[in-house]
Amino acid sequence: MLDTATERSAPPLCELRDMQKAFGGIRAVDHVSIDLYPGEVHGVLGHNGAGKSVLMKMLSGAYQRDGGQIFVNGEEAEINSPRDARKYNIETIYQTLALADNLDAAANLFLGRELVTRTGMLNDPLMEAETRKIMARLNPNFRRYHTPVAGLSGGQRQSVAIARAVYFNAKILIMDEPTAALGVQETQMVAELIQELKRQGIGIFLIDHDIHAVKQLCDRASVMKNGKLVGTVKVDEVTEDDLLGMIILGKKPGEAAA
Amino acid sequence: MTDTPPTTDVSEPTRLKRSVFQTLELDTRLLGMIGAFLIIALAFNILTDGRFLTPRNIFNLTIQTVSVAIMATGMVFIIVTRHIDLSVGAVLAVTSATMAMVQTAVLPDWLGIPLGSPLIAPIAIASGIVVGLAIGALHGWLVGYLTIPAFIVTLGGYLVWRNVGWYLTKGQTIGPLDENFQIFGGINGTLGETWSWVVGVIAVAFVLWAMVQARRSRIAHGFPAKPLWAEFVIGGIAAVSILGFVAILNAYDIPTIKLKRLFEARGEVMPEGYTAGYGLPISVFVLILIAVIMTVIAKRTRLGRYIFATGGNPEAAELAGINTRFLTVKVFMIMGVLAAISAVVASSRQTFHSNDIGTLDELRVIAAAVIGGTALSGGLGTIHGAILGALIMQSLQSGMAMVGVDAPFQNIVVGLVLVIAVLIDTIYRKRTGG
Structure with a gap:
């Protein structure tokens, strides 16, 4: 209150x-x-x-x-x-979730704000590690880190969308x-x-x-x-x-x- | 969407039940395509009494595939972002015409650089690439910023560019092209046995290094890594494939008469019983380089990530702050450059520029990308798949020609294969939910 x-x-x-x-x-x-x-x-x-x-x-x-x-x-x-x-x-969780269905959870979480290595390449392992950390907090049962989000349940997709907003210190x-x-x-x-x-x-x-x-x-x-x-x-x-x-x-x- | 509650997950708990393929983390789709390719190759080999799988034919097959395969890698990005490019054959023709005119007219007649100068080929190629880039940028701008459907823009381009090329050359066939330029044509430019082995060994070292890096990084972050035996199996298969490919190309001997002439040109006499293999064609080497670069772009760069994200959900990509309009321009620019590089390969392979160069290539390129698993609905596709698709198409065409199938039946078969390949892919995707 x-x-x-x-x-x-x-x-x-x-x-x-x-x-x-x-x-x-x-x-x-x-x-x-x-x-x-x-x-x-x-x-x-x-x-x-x-x-x-x-x-x-x-x-x-x-x-x-x-x-x-x-x-x-x-x-x-x-x-x-x-x-x-x-x-x-300012972070937004859209009704449609605004997820790219063909990408996995980490790629969606960092979409537009990817973590890169010193050479400017995508640092996928680091992004996955960070995704695992935030998901452990939001949805401890989440384990499908290598599946395109199209293959996730409604609740799992929602938690990816929420994680995206929460991770970046909204x-x-x-x-x-x-x-x-x-x-x-x-x-x-x-x-x-x-x-x-x-x-x-x-x-x-x-x-x-x-x-x-x-x-x-x-x-x-x-x-x-x-x-x-x-x-x-x-x-x-x-x-x-x-x-x-x-x-x-x-x-x-x-x-x-x- | 699955109905399984989040508690029953497929990763760790059921690891024991994983199949060998899953442990190896191989793409079953890719395996299916390689399998199909091998079946086609073996079938033609039987039908031609062993003439299909000879070093000579494999050599020819690879150099015939290069031009379409190079463009197919670019078409993957185009189709992944839900566009299409019907103009690649015409862009190939206009860039080929530009390069032919630059090296036979502009440089020698206008700028006074004599024919045969080592400057000719690089300047000609650079001019072709600039033209390809500019055309791609124009197409991308029309599609991305003025929101004209890519189908229409490139259908227009299909009509415009080949005829711009015609105008540039006044309809003449331009040739012979510069000798240094011609090394990209295939048989006129190969690395020879020694350098082919060097390239092969470097490639193997690179693959193994990449695998070690990937494994280290997984372990450093505490992710489950593949069992060691699986790494060794994959590394072994990769090494054997690369070196085996080099060995086959090296086994295709340069004809004795040609060798004699090479020795005579250097003022030497060929020793008795001397043989030399062609080795890796420079055009194939270019294709491999492009494949590596395009794969790195697709998998390891922001640009690639945004291309796939935009293809998967354009609205989401925009909400994530991605400039999807400029992305479209970039994708078409890549396609334009690749069409120009293909033009180098295609025109130097026939040693001259002709107005009909690259005719129907747009359809071959789209077919190669689609057979290679690129979904027209967007968001899905791989570079290696598209190259394999190009190889399958070329194998069918060459194989049928060797068997002596009538020309109309050749196209009928290729058409059917295209449709059936997409049907199988659709069924496969429904089954696997991917």
Whole structure:
């Protein structure tokens, strides 16, 4: 749980201010501002097409924003590509996992950030050793280091995608429906991981559909509808029905339907 | 996707049940291809009463394979990144025309470098490679940055480049080419017995050194390593294959008349009973070098990793910060350079440039890559597979010609083999889940 008194005195870890993105004539994200504090899990909710994924993709550099500003640790950040986002220790676990299915776990974990030898060649043994270390922490049963990830189970693939984000010292983590494709046990594993990352002071944006999961995992939740921010609430202060009302009707708790 | 829970894993616990092939960590797919190649070779050998597997025919087979094989290694990268290049035969023709014109017209007539000067061949080859590189860059830019499908860009290139070559040469056959240039043609440039052995021994030493390095590095990181006997078996097979190949090429004797002329040219008299083998053709040596370089790029460099990652999942590659557009340009540039090198080999093999050089090569090259296990869906393919694919195609063609199969049937068989090879590969991949 977020201790507001201590945490709020610091500047937000990350702030998205007045973000805008349009595709053709459709305003996918329409002047949205949200922020994230260290050790906080901030849920981002909404229907399909509400704009929550687009908002997050502007932070992760996958989309270039049309307008708005991004602040990291109080300073304006110039994020126009995934590479830029990585420089600010912003890591993303995409809903699709964004794994190259034909490569093994280590190649995926280090994709775009390969470890090389002095001669500039790929240092595969070192990358495998590092992969083994991080996987021993995240998924101790994982042993299929030489199989293309296409041959792994859903949970194993998910742990590779998570390992990629965690290995590189993420300060800000974006998780896009991390449990959508997982079984009960694996979902539990992800929930535990989120708790651990929180304790380390990592800020997490969690995109999810599942109100129940949001209530359990998040400290605050922002709801989007038709590209606009309906509102940001502390999940402890609202009921699941309030959240549903925000998602479906676009009304803030205590307000009349918009 | 497997249904096995993560606790039952296939690596350590079931090691005892591993087959010999698994212990040797050999690629069963590669073994299948080598097996198919051996069956083809043996079958033709029986049908031709032993004429197929003679040093002379093996020598010819290798030099006939080189041009297509060089381009097939580049086609692997193209197809792995989910593109296609229909223009390689035409690019070969235009680079060949460029090199022919540079060495017979531009250098001697315009720049005053006399015919036969040792500068001619290197300058001509460099000009061809620059043209190949530029054409590749153009294709890559059109595909990567302007997002025109590679099929269309290179179909256009197929029509454009051969005819640019035609225009450059005014449709004439240009020859004979420079003598130093011609050493890349095969029979006119071989290393001789001694140097062939030297190259063979260096190659064996290199392979064994690489194996020792790989094993050391595995052990240093505490990974399970292959049992020692398996290392020795593989090392032994590699050494015997390399040296055996050299021995076969050395066993192909230079005809006595030709030797006599060589001695006469040096003002000497050939001793009675003197023989000398051709040894490793320089063109084959070039192919081996290219194969090594391309394999290193594919397996050990960031460029290679990004090529395969982009082929496996272009979106993921972009999200990982890979510049997939520029990557496309690089891949097509490599293909352009390789087409130019193939042009050196192809034109010097026939000792002149002709307008029809490399005709239908694009299809042979694509077929070689695909028979060699490159998946058109992207992300999968190996350099050695493509070379083996080229060798299989050439063996079929030469073998059938030797047996006396009618020309139309030759192409029918090659066509069927292409389709059946891909069918077998599809079934194999479904079975193994790879």
